[in-house]
Amino acid sequence: QESLDDSQVAGVCATEEVIRYEYHVLYSSSYQVPVLYFRACFLDGRPLTLDEIWKSVHACYQARLLEGPWDTITQQEHPLLGQPFFVLHPCRTNEFMSSVLTSTREQHRRTNYIVLWLSTVGPVVGLNLPLSYAKLAPEQNTYAE
Amino acid sequence: NFPEKDLLHCHSKDVIEAHFMACIKEADALKHKSQVINEMQKKDHKQLWMGLQNDKFEQFWAINRKLMEYPPEDSGFRYIPFRIYQATTERPFIQKLFRPIASGGQLHTLGDLLKDVCPSAIAPEDGEQKTQVMIHGIEPMLETPLQWLSEHMSYPDNFLHISIIPRPTD
Numbered sequence: 476q477e478s479l480d481d482s483q484v485a486g487v488c489a490t491e492e493v494i495r496y497e498y499h500v501l502y503s504s505s506y507q508v509p510v511l512y513f514r515a516c517f518l519d520g521r522p523l524t525l526d527e528i529w530k531s532v533h534a535c536y537q538a539r540l541l542e543g544p545w546d547t548i549t550q551q552e553h554p555l556l557g558q559p560f561f562v563l564h565p566c567r568t569n570e571f572m573s574s575v576l577t578s579t580r581e582q583h584r585r586t587n588y589i590v591l592w593l594s595t596v597g598p599v600v601g602l603n604l605p606l607s608y609a610k611l612a613p614e615q616n617t618y619a620e
Numbered sequence: 621n622f623p624e625k626d627l628l629h630c631h632s633k634d635v636i637e638a639h640f641m642a643c644i645k646e647a648d649a650l651k652h653k654s655q656v657i658n659e660m661q662k663k664d665h666k667q668l669w670m671g672l673q674n675d676k677f678e679q680f681w682a683i684n685r686k687l688m689e690y691p692p693e694d695s696g697f698r699y700i701p702f703r704i705y706q707a708t709t710e711r712p713f714i715q716k717l718f719r720p721i722a723s724g725g726q727l728h729t730l731g732d733l734l735k736d737v738c739p740s741a742i743a744p745e746d747g748e749q750k751t752q753v754m755i756h757g758i759e760p761m762l763e764t765p766l767q768w769l770s771e772h773m774s775y776p777d778n779f780l781h782i783s784i785i786p787r788p789t790d
Contacts, residue, residue, distance in 0.1 A: 504717050505646045505701075522624050525635075549638050550628050557712035559628045566645055566654065 508568040512560040536599045647701035647778035696720040696767035702780040720767035731762030741784045754783045
């Protein structure tokens with residue numbers, strides 16, 4: 476029996492099988508934003524295909540995914556490990572983060588960029604942050620610009 | 621039998637097209653803050669891919685030339701898209717932010733890039749150059765301006781893919 480840590484969670488897909496997800500948060504110097512890399516496999520070790528990953532995206536995000544599946548989640552080589560990982564495309568991150576950050580700043584609320592970002596993108600691919608993470612916001616805003 | 625955990629499995633041309641377009645977009649993020657690629661229509665993106673896929677030089681460059689331009693008030697791109705590959709390390713590649721123009725206005729060279737991000741590649745041991753710096757299988761002079769290399773010797777995905785290999789000793 477493995478203990479679950481922050482990087483691994485068990486998720487359930489449509490056919491009621493157990494899938495193990497592994498998430499990595501990396502920083503893209505090209506887009507200057509964080510990027511979510513992940514991989515998933517069944518308990519017998521068989522990795523999920525891109526098709527199976529797309530199908531496992533939560534129902535409420537399916538419409539957006541279907542608009543441009545190839546623009547949203549694709550496979551790339553992990554820049555440090557070299558192995559194939561699925562990646563949530565970072566090209567839109569600045570867009571949605573700036574609108575969120577503008578409003579939180581107008582309300583003078585504390586923000587932790589990573590928690591804000593991860594709580595937005597994580598649920599698309601099965602990573603739901605517990606609310607306790609929201610209490611981790613530091614005194615100052617992070618590298619938002 | 622395919623080693624799914626170690627290699628990207630390209631089941632179809634769509635997979636390759638998606639990967640190619642992702643590289644093009646990342647290159648433009650570095651060169652132009654994505655302005656040029658975002659101003660293009662979907663059909664332009666498609667033309668880039670089809671030109672490459674069908675080996676149609678003119679068709680490809682009709683679009684690619686826009687990705688190689690920069691505003692007249694600048695002397696080059698914002699950052700240069702490059703990846704350096706070395707067989708001597710575990711690391712898949714080196715990729716960092718690097719400007720083509722120095723703060724004083726001089727053009728950075730290939731040698732400047734290597735000195736900054738991969739100094740072991742050009743450090744002479746006992747006065748002898750143990751490695752070769754290759755792009756497209758040839759060894760450009762280290763004095764070559766990086767901006768020029770990016771405009772003229774990038775691969776179709778708009779990246780400079782640079783290999784550091786042991787120099788043959790014959």
